[in-house]
Amino acid sequence: MTKTALITGAASGLGYEFSKLLANDGHNLILIDIDADNLKKVRVELEKSYDIAVKLLVKDLSQPNVAAEIKDALDDQVIDVLINNAGFGLFGSFHNTDWKRELDMLHLHIITSTHLTKLILDDMVSRNSGKILNISSLAAFQPGPLMAIYYASKSYLLSFSEAIANELKGTGVTVTVLCPGPTKTAFQQVVSEQAADESSENKIDFNMASSSEVAEYGYKAMLKGKTVAIPGILNKFLASLHRFVTRGAAANIVRRVQEKNRTE
Ligand SMILES: NC(=O)c1ccc[n+]([C@@H]2O[C@H](COP(=O)([O-])OP(=O)(O)OC[C@H]3O[C@@H](n4cnc5c(N)ncnc54)[C@H](OP(=O)(O)O)[C@@H]3O)[C@@H](O)[C@H]2O)c1
Secondary structure, rough: OEEEEEOOOOOHHHHHHHHHHHHHHHOOOEEEEHHHHHHHHHHHHHHOOOOOOOEEEEOOOOOOOOHHHHHHOOOOOOEEEEEEEOOOOOOOOOOOHHHHHHHHHHHHHHOOOHHHHHHHHHHHHHHHOOOEEOOHHHHOOOOOOOOHHHHHHHHHHHHHHHHHHHHOOOOOOOOOEEEEEEEEEEEHHHHHHHHHHHHOOOOOOOOOEEEHHHHHHHHHHHHHHHOOOOOOOOHHHHOOOHHHHOOOHHHHHHHHHHHHHHHH
16 A cells, blocks of 8 residues: 655655655655745645655645644654655854744754654554654754754754653554754844844855765665665764763854854
8 A cells, every 4th residue: 555654844855855855755745844836846846756746735834733733734644664754954143043943943853843743653662663864953052152952952852852752662653763963954144144133254164965866875774774874984973972071061062163264
């Protein structure tokens, strides 16, 4: 029977790449994003290239109760794969940043991802089958001065995912958390523009991975049922920085990297 995957933030970047990988493996897709125009373009492209059905839900995933609205819209559709991918970054010192944007981020990264997982997981467990992929970040492994809420919210996603992956052992349902380093998508451009607003300069010299290679790495890890997936040897090393330096020293390093790459 044809499987169905639900992907958030599917209109661009990693979400778009996950959608192509799932389509290529014959999944019908439910794609969710706030960007209606790009979402429609993705549907046209995927339905032309693959023999699958694509349903779109245009939603602002930072709104309270949006996960329940999505569950209602699914109309008892069985979901075999859930990818909680939508997210955005916010640059600046916490005392200056916009609380409305931060509240949106906390809702999007934490509340909606958690609630959607809860609403879809129940059915997966009763069927003894299902795969969940949560998109965290390398940011999850240490405090992140100048992107404090972003780093903290990604830490939540890592911890939450690892905990439920453990609870679900033996159920046939797996949870994978992908922790990419800097990846070439609109995300990085937006964060750098925020930094440029603060410094009147925009310099980004990260050696960024492509969205297709990062998505493929995460997708394969999800298929294998791996719990934590960190693409790239340097990123794996950076994720274990806390073994070699204190968290305070790691915070200093992150701050220096943010300042150097985004504002100097
Ligand atoms: N790129 C990186 O360097 C990097 C590194 C580590 C982790 N990540 C994570 O990877 C995930 C995907 O990001 P990406 O790099 O692929 O960025 P992206 O190209 O900007 O894609 C994110 C998508 O999510 C959508 N979105 C944002 N806020 C939303 C909301 N409130 N409701 C519904 N959709 C929303 C965006 O729409 P709009 O464009 O209209 O806002 C966009 O289509 C994020 O969780 C991000 O934190 C990215």
